[in-house]
Amino acid sequence: MSTSTQIGLLILLAFVAANMPFFNQRIMLLGPQRASKPLHWRLMELVVLYFVVGGVGLALENHGGQVAPQGWEFYAVTGTMFVTLAFPGFVYRYLMHRKH
Incomplete structure (x- = not known):
């Protein structure tokens, strides 16, 4: 798999994972179904x-070569x-x- 394909899949995974808490009512996808989950x-x-x-991104980077050291700026940008x-x-x- 090429590096650009890995990056695209990682961004797609990040998009799905970032929206997952808002589209289901289970806690961490494992808990019981709730009527409404608090913010x-x-x-x-x-x-x-x-x-x-x-962690998936780190594993992909480790698989592709040497892992680059990251400072706080990296985590601030990726968190944002x-x-x-x-x-x-x-x-x-x-x-x-939504109409009830």
């Missing part, structure tokens, strides 16, 4: 999934990108008005 659970899931996607990718799920869950 703090969704944000905690978002943080955990950020590190899961980061992950939250930005979660925007469609947030809008769907909290800002769209």
